Amino acid sequence: MLHVIDRIAVEEDGEGEAILCLHGLGGDSNTWTPLMPALAGYRVIRPDLPGSGRSASAGGALTIEKLAQAVHAICIRLDVSRAHVLGHSMGTIVAQHLAAAQPHLVRSLALFGPLIAPNDTARAGIRARGEKARHEGLRGMHEIALALVNAATSSDTRQRQPVAVAFVRESLMRQDPEGYARSCEALAAAQAAAVERITAPTMLVTGDEDGVAPPQAVRTMAERFVQAASLRSVVLNRCGHWTPIERAEDCARELRAFLAAQH
Structure with missing residues (x-):
């Protein structure tokens, strides 16, 4: 089923406990399509975040906080009071802000290609990429891709x-x-959420060739989840930053095991 909520496209599939899927920069709801077989038996909610995919025209200037607020509003509209939250890349930052601000909503966190916030070098590169997209349009997006x-x-x-x-x-x-x-x-200006306050069980999954969320950075990130009910870190071999796309079967296996452990 497709919902349009405040000009945001939201796909909903299945029944059961809610799973909320938050894609990254340059992604959309289809980032999660390879993992859908692993989510059978759940109610899976996949928005195209404001600024992305079919929701590109939703809202004005964006911040991570605005994205988290938009996701919370979607949950309210769809009567979701508790959900397992999946995030990829930028979506992992949105997920952390959501978990810190709305702890009653987030039952667990499964974060793929996770980061707390970009470093200064990455921020400059992301800003430059945004300027290229804005000024060069379709040709710029082709070169960025x-x-x-x-x-x-x-x-x-x-x-x-x-x-x-x-x-x-x-x-x-x-x-x-x-x-x-x-x-x-939004991503270039992202600030860290209060991850030390997050109590939800958390899984961090990255690739051994992920330059955005390299394994050592993810290990350091994990040390900040001091109140998480449980914490698991996974490094996938021969995998870059597009974890659910590059290693769908491995991600699905880890996700099934993680979700089963929450019951």
């Missing part, structure tokens, strides 16, 4: 998984340039 395929997927993915490469290209190339620019601005 090609650059990110090389920078954000593993060498094994590029050599052996042409469908995964095609997905990442298409996900980026299809973004509205202005919406993508606003999403870049």
Whole structure:
């Protein structure tokens, strides 16, 4: 079922406990399609976040806090009072803000390619990418997509998984340039959530070739989840930053085990 809530496109599938899926920069609800078989038996809610996918025109200037508020509003509209929250990349930051601000809502956190906030070098690069999208439009998005395929997927993915490469290209190339620019601005200005206050069981999954969320950075990140009811960190081999796309079966296996442990 497709909902349109405050100009935000939201897909809803299945019945059961709620799972809320938050994609990253350059993603949309389809980031999670490879993991849907692992989520059978749940009520899966996948928004295209404001500025992304079919929700590109929703709202004005964006911040991570505004994205978290939009997600909370979706939960209220869909009568979701408690949910397992999945995040990828920028979506992991939104998920952390949601868990810190609305602890009663977030039953667990499964974060793929996770980061607390970009470092200063990354912030500058993200801002430059947003400016390129805004000023160069479709041609700029094409160049951004090609650059990110090389920078954000593993060498094994590029050599052996042409469908995964095609997905990442298409996900980026299809973004509205202005919406993508606003999403870049939100991510470039992202501040850390109060992760030390998060009590939800948490799983952090990254790739050994993830340059955005490298394993050592994720290990350091894990040390800040001091109140999480449980914490699991996973590093997938021959995997870059597009974790659910590059290593769908591995992500699905880890996710099934993590969710089963919450019952």
